[in-house]
Amino acid sequence: MISTEIHLVRHPEGEPSLSDFRLVETPLPPLRDDQVLVRNRCFALAAVMRTLMSGADIGMPLGTYRPGHALFGSALGEVVDAGDAGVTGLRAGDLVMHHYGWRDYVVESAARFRPVPADTLPDPALHLNQGLTAYTGLVRVAAIRPGDTVFVSGAAGAVGTMAGQIARLKGAGRVIGSAGSAAKLGLLTDRLGYDAAFDYHDTPVADRLREAAPDGIDVYFDNVGGEQLAAAVELARPGARFALCGALRDQLGGTSAAVAVDPVEMIGKRLTLAGFHVADHRDLQGPWLEDFGGWLRDGLIEVPQTVVSGLQAAPGALLSLLRGEYAGMVVVSVPEQ
Incomplete structure (x- = not known):
């Protein structure tokens, strides 16, 4: 099976450009017992990605972007193959949050994916907001x-x-x-x-x-x-x-x-x-979702967002974000191939 990914070509000097990104097709490895196959539905873009592109170490859990490798970022995906469900604890069709954006499919240990609670938010993509x-x-x-x-x-x-x-x-x-x-x-x-x-x-x-x-x-x-x-x-x-x-x-x-x-x-x-x-404050995830879900249901909070479609549009959308052309969160939807 093939994953389509956006790779960083080089650490940009000065303002980044489209030539700093490349669309790459990468074969996926076979599943191990503890791994799952996830298809991304959408992923978020953020200003911090400019710093990650520079290679500067700012203490992010997954490190920085490396030339020749796929970029990463917060994503919402759907489990396609749950592997050994007794080991992974996931099932096909489960929605999960993770940090492997900028691609359409990913194979990784089930421990790296966080299940999205059912019906917590009216739109699962809202889990990507900051x-x-x-x-x-x-x-x-x-x-x-x-x-x-x-x-x-x-x-x-x-x-x-x-x-x-x-x-x-x-x-x-x-x-x-x-x-x-x-x-x-x-x-x-x-x-x-x-x-x-x-x-x-x-x-x-x-x-x-x-x-x-x-x-x-x-x-x-x-x-x-x-x-x-x-x-x-x-x-x-x-x-x-x-x-x-x-x-x-x-x-x-x-x-x-x-x-x-x-x-x-x-x-x-x-x-x-x-x-x-x-x-460092993951214990606030529960209280946040409880408050956020309630505010959404009561019409007390708004999530301004821009949605762009397709992996190929992600680099241009990131450059637009860095130029200050968007307000609120920016999400890249990944249509199923």
């Missing part, structure tokens, strides 16, 4: 409290569009976001419940944040780093909590996200800054 990351950062890392003023940078991305809504549903008193275009700002304030939003191109960022949060902020959910992190420190109230999720300024090819932050100010304000990775 709400768990936003939930983890707000609920556990920043320990959001009722009445908090929350600032989310990169608020129109896959994580940010969820973070603002989750903050509101968890009792935030005011939610502020930054984004890169008028259309994205409109999405945040008109549809996603943000009280205010500003364009981070309108510098200095600290002035824009001060206008939106004249009394300061209690929680900062950081997807960007750079000047926005420095502005958040400047506008932080005493005891503010920062959840450091991403560094889009670097991931999208900008200049270094390093900024000068005064440690005396951080100490004086008794700030808490914590980086986190959602893989």
